[in-house]
Amino acid sequence: MIAQTLQSLPQVLVDGVTLGAVYATVAIGYTMVYGILELINFAHGEIFMSGAFIGTAILLVLNGAGWLAHLPKLLVLLLTLLVAMALTGLLGMGIERVAYRPLRHAPRLIPLISAIGVSFVLQDVVRFIAEWRTGNYIVTGVTLYGSEVNFGSITVKSNALFVLGAAVVMMAGLDLFVRKTKWGTAMRAVAQDKDTAALMSINVNRVIALTFFMGSALGGATGVLFAQQYGTIDPYIGFILGLKAFTAAVLGGIGNIRGAMFGGFVLGILEMFASAELGPLTGGVLGAEYKDVFAFIILIAVLLFKPEGLFGQAVKEKV
Amino acid sequence: MKRNGMRSWLAVASAALLVSACGAGGGGAGNNANGGGGGGGGNVIKIATQSPLSGSNATLGEAIKLGAQLAVEDKQDEFKKLGFTLQLVPYDDQGDPKKGVANAQMIASDADILGVVGHLNSGVAIPSSEVYEKYAIPMVSPANTATEVTDRGLKTVNRICARDDFQGPAGAQYAVQQLGAKKIFVIQDKTAYGQGLADAFKDAAQKLGAQIVGYEGITVGEKDFNGVLNNAKAAKPDLIYFGGLYAEGGLIVQQARAKGLNIPIMGGDGLDSSTMVQIAGSAITNTYYTSVAADVTKTDAGKQWADRYQQKFGKPVESYSAYGYDSAQVLLKGIENAIQANGGKKPTREQVRDAVRSIQDFQGIVTKVGFDDKGDNKYANVYVYKFEGTKYPGTQVAAMSKQS
Numbered sequence: 271m272i273a274q275t276l277q278s279l280p281q282v283l284v285d286g287v288t289l290g291a292v293y294a295t296v297a298i299g300y301t302m303v304y305g306i307l308e309l310i311n312f313a314h315g316e317i318f319m320s321g322a323f324i325g326t327a328i329l330l331v332l333n334g335a336g337w338l339a340h341l342p343k344l345l346v347l348l349l350t351l352l353v354a355m356a357l358t359g360l361l362g363m364g365i366e367r368v369a370y371r372p373l374r375h376a377p378r379l380i381p382l383i384s385a386i387g388v389s390f391v392l393q394d395v396v397r398f399i400a401e402w403r404t405g406n407y408i409v410t411g412v413t414l415y416g417s418e419v420n421f422g423s424i425t426v427k428s429n430a431l432f433v434l435g436a437a438v439v440m441m442a443g444l445d446l447f448v449r450k451t452k453w454g455t456a457m458r459a460v461a462q463d464k465d466t467a468a469l470m471s472i473n474v475n476r477v478i479a480l481t482f483f484m485g486s487a488l489g490g491a492t493g494v495l496f497a498q499q500y501g502t503i504d505p506y507i508g509f510i511l512g513l514k515a516f517t518a519a520v521l522g523g524i525g526n527i528r529g530a531m532f533g534g535f536v537l538g539i540l541e542m543f544a545s546a547e548l549g550p551l552t553g554g555v556l557g558a559e560y561k562d563v564f565a566f567i568i569l570i571a572v573l574l575f576k577p578e579g580l581f582g583q584a585v586k587e588k589v
Numbered sequence: 590m591k592r593n594g595m596r597s598w599l600a601v602a603s604a605a606l607l608v609s610a611c612g613a614g615g616g617g618a619g620n621n622a623n624g625g626g627g628g629g630g631g632n633v634i635k636i637a638t639q640s641p642l643s644g645s646n647a648t649l650g651e652a653i654k655l656g657a658q659l660a661v662e663d664k665q666d667e668f669k670k671l672g673f674t675l676q677l678v679p680y681d682d683q684g685d686p687k688k689g690v691a692n693a694q695m696i697a698s699d700a701d702i703l704g705v706v707g708h709l710n711s712g713v714a715i716p717s718s719e720v721y722e723k724y725a726i727p728m729v730s731p732a733n734t735a736t737e738v739t740d741r742g743l744k745t746v747n748r749i750c751a752r753d754d755f756q757g758p759a760g761a762q763y764a765v766q767q768l769g770a771k772k773i774f775v776i777q778d779k780t781a782y783g784q785g786l787a788d789a790f791k792d793a794a795q796k797l798g799a800q801i802v803g804y805e806g807i808t809v810g811e812k813d814f815n816g817v818l819n820n821a822k823a824a825k826p827d828l829i830y831f832g833g834l835y836a837e838g839g840l841i842v843q844q845a846r847a848k849g850l851n852i853p854i855m856g857g858d859g860l861d862s863s864t865m866v867q868i869a870g871s872a873i874t875n876t877y878y879t880s881v882a883a884d885v886t887k888t889d890a891g892k893q894w895a896d897r898y899q900q901k902f903g904k905p906v907e908s909y910s911a912y913g914y915d916s917a918q919v920l921l922k923g924i925e926n927a928i929q930a931n932g933g934k935k936p937t938r939e940q941v942r943d944a945v946r947s948i949q950d951f952q953g954i955v956t957k958v959g960f961d962d963k964g965d966n967k968y969a970n971v972y973v974y975k976f977e978g979t980k981y982p983g984t985q986v987a988a989m990s991k992q993s
Contacts, residue, residue: 278823285815408836410867418847425848500812502840502868510810545816549805550823558817559779559806 275547281424282546283539288430288499290538291437295492296515297522297530298444299362299485305525306461306481308378312385313365314489315512316392319505321358321490322497323396325350326411333412343414347432347498354494355487362486363479371475389508397505408504411497433495440488441531447484448527457481461525514541521569523582532580540565632935634668635676636661636920637696638913639689639707639717642681649909650709653731654679655902656913657706664921671928673935675921678702682713689713693720702726703941704920706913711735714746721745725938727945729920731912734881739963745942749916749958751881751969756857757789759971759989760830760879765797767973767987768853768877770828774803774821776814776841778833786857787832794830802826807837814841818848827852834859839868846872853877861974863981873976877986882908883972884985885955894954915953922951967991 296318303311328350332338338346369388373381400407415429448454459467460477468474496511497503518537522529544561556564572580638657641650661677668675680696682689689708696702697720704727708714711733721728722743730738730748734756739746751759764770773794777787784806791801802824805817818841821829829845829852831838838860845854853875860878869876885891885906894914895906923945927936930944951958957968970990974983 274823278819281819281822282816285813285819289813289815406864406867408864408868410870418849427847496812500840501843501870502812502836504836506810507812510808542816542819545805546819546823549803549820557805558820559808561816562808 274550277423278546280422282542284424284426284430285546286539286542287535288426288433288538289542290535291434292492292496292499292511292534293515293518293538294531294534295437295440295488296511297518297534298441298527299489300516301519301522301524301527301530302481302485304519305527306457306478307370307374307381309370309381310385310516311370311485312382312512313369313388313392314485315508315515316389316396317358317362317365317486317508318489318493318496318511318515319503319508320361320392320396321354321493322503322507323400323409323493323505324357324490325354325494326409326497326503328353329412329414338412347414351436351491351494354490358490358493359483359487361490362482366479366482371478389512393505393508400505408502410502413498413501415498416501427499429495429498433499436491436495440491444484444488445527453477453480517566517569521572521579523579526579526581526583529579529581536580537565537569540568632673633676633701634673634703634924634935635678635699635701636917636924637678637680637702637705637707638917639680639682639692639696639705639713640709640913641684642679644684646684646709649732649907650681650684652907652910653706653709653913653916655898655904656731656910656915657917659898659901660914660917660921664918667925668921671925671933673928676701677917680707682708682710682717684710684713686713686716689717690720693717693726696726697721697724703924703936703938704729704945706731706916706920708733709909711738714738715741718743718746725942727920727923727938727942729916729945731916732882732909739965742963744946747919747945747960747964747966749919749953749956749966749969750912751971752965753785754789755969755991756879756881756971757786757791757832758793760855760857760877760973761790761793761797761799762989763877763879763973763987764828764830764853764855765794765799768828770794770799770826770853772800772802772824772826772828774805774824774826774829775801776805776807776817776821776829776831776833778809778831778837779806780809780833782857782859783833785832786859787830790830790832807833807841809833809837811837812840814844815848817841818845818850821845822848822850829854831856831860835862835865835868839865839873842869842876843872851875855879861982866976866979866981871979873979876976876983878974878976878983879971879989880908880974881969881971882912883955883970883988884974884982885911887985891954911953911955915955915958918953919948919951919958920945923948 299314365388369384370381397407400409417428419426419428456472456477460474464474518533519530522533541561544564545558549557638654640653641647658677661675665675680692682692706729709732714733718728722745727745732750733748734753736752736754775787775791777783807814831841838856842854855877858880861880866873886895898906924941927940927944946960949959959967961967970988972985973987975986976983
């Protein structure tokens, strides 16, 4: 049993890291918004889903026009990513403007409810469009990099390398942006104290809009890569994935960007490990269906000892 | 210019032809439906159909109705000789239990109706048949597979299709005996349907001597099944069985092939969907599914019948058209037997009910029919289909019967 586990471990790790990269980039969106507004943006999973649909739609249109065969794949992927990022970024900003900004001074629970409302609206709008265009809301797109790459005993879909690569580039870029640029400094200032930041001549509304734009663009880009990785999408993929990404953000310490990245990878690997090895390790008593239970038990254990999350700082309540 | 003008004129003309052809076809069907409508009096025998004629399942529901209609028309002359006018009364149950029960009450109040062909949905058949039982109206179901339909032991309820709990064992028979599977990995989706199917398959496969090398669950709605498939790959199975629906099934097939698991993958009728093929793409080959509906065009007689159906109604046969036809035939056979037993007089509903249940050897167009004491068809088969290439539906490769 142990030998079998060890043998399949490298493959499990690779699959886990790929899934973790998706969780991590989506988790960043949750954590950025929470850090700045202390709002759990439950519509973020649906922004991810919208990104997946926008990317798939672009590729299907290009394919239908017959251009896909003539353009270099890499260029197509980059273009699709950029367009999807721009559109989902604007979508995120729009949601903030319409559903959150008017409620900024309302009690905490009110914007939470409007977030849930927005996520239902997005699900059904996307479902309506998908069903109207294709007659079926489960959409199968065009896969650009569908071939398999072998490293010894490990098989990886070549697209997984793009998922990982893009995730690392986006996360590193975001980290640099937040720490080194003027806008990043402004963001951190607003996160610390909105009113004081406003006194320091920071345009708080604009910083918040920028935060939503960036978080949503990352989520949208991840959606495109997700659709590429799994081939098939439906309007409800954002729900479970959003929940897990949110969990990853909490695990890393919500509000902390690096924590969210780390939490995403940890959750992805834990989940993949549990679903592959739980059965063999327990002799078939607990099967793969308990993977979420397993992952969440570890999460609870971590939070019991470190309630602020792995990377979070215990912040004193603002007075 | 001239050529363009000519072409558009042609287009208009052909469109007009098409429209008139459709009109004629539609009118014909309409007339036939009302064929004996004018009759009445003491020597009228009616049978009813109950199936969804509107809503999302209307295509299948109409297929049942049209099948029954064809059977009634075939038999009209025979009944005339016996001195009876035979009529069909179609009811629309809308796939809604409430509507089905309301229709059942209407059927009960029409004393000329001696039997019902229906329903499409088990959820509608179960409450409606309580009404039939009360008024002793025999029901012959073409499509209800839920075990509970006949397990309640009602005297009026019969079905000619297989039961849900036979799909798993039939799949296991095919997997072990035909495909020679010895080490089987089972995946299920933790729903009542998926787990029930997978468990039934697992038990039957073990009885047939196969080894179950893994039994795992997945979550509906997720897209990444690499974890479970890694586990499957390590167990080195020679067949994977999946109890669940096409949304997850398609992805499992696709991701399994990407991992180099080029072994047969099998599932139940939950995989019987064109979306399954879309999702899995070219990975679909070597995938099997079981279904309670046979491909009627497999036999020569069936093919002729399908052509006749198409000619008459201007529509291709659906999977349940032939089952609608056979159900009505069985019902009419029961009525005929009851007439004879009654000395040529119109039988009571109770007599027809018992005559239908006692049918033992009836050869229909798509299935042989013989009812056991619960009303299940002893000869009901489960059919195994294989996806050959990226197209839907698959090809019927085997019929598994309960006897073997």
